Every structure is written in structure tokens, then in C-alpha cells.
Amino acid sequence: MADAPNHQLLIHALGADLAPVRRLRPPLWRTFGWTLLLAAMAALLVWHYGLTPMLTRWRGAPDLAWAGIGAVLTALVAGWVAFSLGVPGRPVARAWLVLPPALLWIGASGVGCLRSWVAPDTVVAATMAEARGCLEFILAFSLPLSALLVWLLRRAYPLRPVLTAAMIGVASAAGSASLLEICHEFDAAATDLAVHALAVGLVIGVNALCGGRLLRPRRPIAAR
Template sequence: HGVRPDLMVKLRQPTFVVGVAAALITAVLASTASFIASVPGRSRLWLWLPAPAVVVWMSTIGYGCLTDWVSIGPNGMSPGETARCFATLAITGIPLSLAMLLMLRYVARLAPTAIVMTGSLAVAAMTSAALSLFHPLDATVMIVMWNVGVAVVLMVFSGLYGRRLSGWVAPKG
């Protein structure tokens, strides 16, 4: 459905701009960290590279929740908006997840859990930026549920199944 109709207005709001920028920076730093840390002999401390950007990103979401917690309205959210939000996340997140998995498939054997978790953080941050740019409703509670929830689910999933997943994508041999 294209970019949100009020994007130009939102780009004049510092909290929105900082949140989107922090999400994009988190995505870049997390993907960079996952690739650098996956090189044999490189320090795993690289996995902390996105930490400052994550703090800024999460603080803008938290700030939005504190200031706009009643912005949804008395009737709540409509199912159509939730479906569009989920569609935006799926359209952005699934291809990025598959691309990251394919790019890290061989090198993730060294530290699959940490590297896949960092790659998942990159995907979650990118989907957050996409949601902010394409989803027209400022529902900060829903954004927290989807973005932080998806980030946590991806990181837990990658933590639990990272070794098995990297073995499936890049079989030994």
C-alpha cells in the first residue's frame, strides 16, 4: 500500500526520525557484527557492536509508549490494521531472514547461536524501520508488541535452533 500518507509530517518529528535512524543503524551494525564475528580468529566482542544503537532504538519505542499510550482511540484497533501491520512485517522480515540465513550458512558453524541471534536482530531492526515507514497508524503499543516481540521471538528461536538451522542450510561435506 505504499509509504504512509503522513510520512512528510512524521519526518519533522525528532522522535520518529531518531527511532527510524536507530533501527536502520541497528540493522547495519548487527549485520556487520554477525559477518565480522563469523570470520575465524575474530573476536566475539564484535557481537556487541549494535548495542548502543539498540539502546537508542528501544528507548524511542519506549518513549513513544509513554507519550502516546492513549493515541489508539476509544474503539481500539481494527483487525484490518493489525493484518496490514503483520503483512508489512512478513513481507520485509521473511526475505531478509532467508537472505541472512543463506549468507551466514557456512560461517555460522563457528558460533551459530550468537551469530544467528545477531543476524536476527538485524532483521528485526529492519522490519521495525519498514513498519515505521509504511504502516500509517501510530499504535506504539502494537509496534512494541510486533517489533520487540518479533525481535525476542527471532532471537530466542535462533538461540535454540541456530546450530541445527545452520547445519541444515550448510550441510557438512
């Protein structure tokens, strides 16, 4: 049987293969880039729909504004957590930081259902079919946002690929929900909330399933 491997031999081989590398930018930097893209998409939607309808809705029903702020914060924090998880040695417990903004987002959306008045410039979706547009919007925007995050993580080394991919899902679903807030025609209601929850759950689930595989660290390969 083979003797204990000679580590020094391997170290020399790796040293011989050494080439300068471009360092991975810090997670905060990359989060900034992701935020810029989200802001650019928001700017396009605002350019198309205008800010006034959203501000009117928010003035009439502040819970909608809180839900929107919660969604934006969830998107940013989840994005930062995903980038952090891509660097070995960063605490995995950071994933819990997504919880407070997510609770604000979900809580404010839920509280909105208890209101006895309808927010200005909105209608109440009586059936899930009526709110189908929200589902399509969140899914359609989540796809490029998720793809972008996976691409931004291509040089990273996530030691927990499924958790990282789930965070990508949370970030892109929350990002899409934030964008939807700009042109959302439905008031908070159980049906609308259920459609949003379905869309967000789908995005997170698909990301965890597929993204986890894409991000899974490969078995070590030897130096070129």
C-alpha cells in the same frame, strides 16, 4: 591400542588434497551487499507509498525518526556482527556493538509512548489486534531477510552458531522494522510497541533456534 597419530602423514594427505580456494569476502564487503538489498526493498516501498507520509510523521514527531534511524543502524551493525562472527578469530565481544543502536531504537520507541500528542497522519492502535498488520509485516519481511543472511553465511565458519543466528535475527527484525517505518500508519503507543516487541522477539527466537542448527559447524570431515 593405537600409537600417537602421525601428524606428518595427515599433513601430506591434506597437502595432496589441496586446491586453490576463493577467499571469503571481508565482513564489511558482505555487509555492504546486505545493505544494498535492504535499500532495494526500501526503494520499492518508497516507490509504492511515497516518502511524504513518512517525512510528515517524522517532522511532527521526531522520536519516530530517531526510532527509525536506530532500527536502520541496528540492522546494519547486527548484519556486520553476524558476518564477523562467521570468521574464526574475530572478537565475539563485537556482538555488544549492537546494543547502542538497539537502545536508540527501543528507547525512542518507548519515549514516543509518553508523548501527549498524536503524530500527523497516524492513528493510535487501541488494541493489539488492530496492530496485527505490523506483526505480519515484520514477520513477512524478516523471513527472506533471514534466509538471505543465512545464505550469505553459507561459506563462513561461525564458531558460535547460536549467537550468529541470533544476530541474523536482530538484523532481519530491525531491517523489517526499518522498512515498516516507510508505511507505518500507527503512532507510538504501548499496544503497537508490544506488537513490535513480540514480532522482533519471535524473529530472533526462531532464528536462534533454527539458524543455530543450520550454521552449526559440522564435525571435521577428511579431505576429499
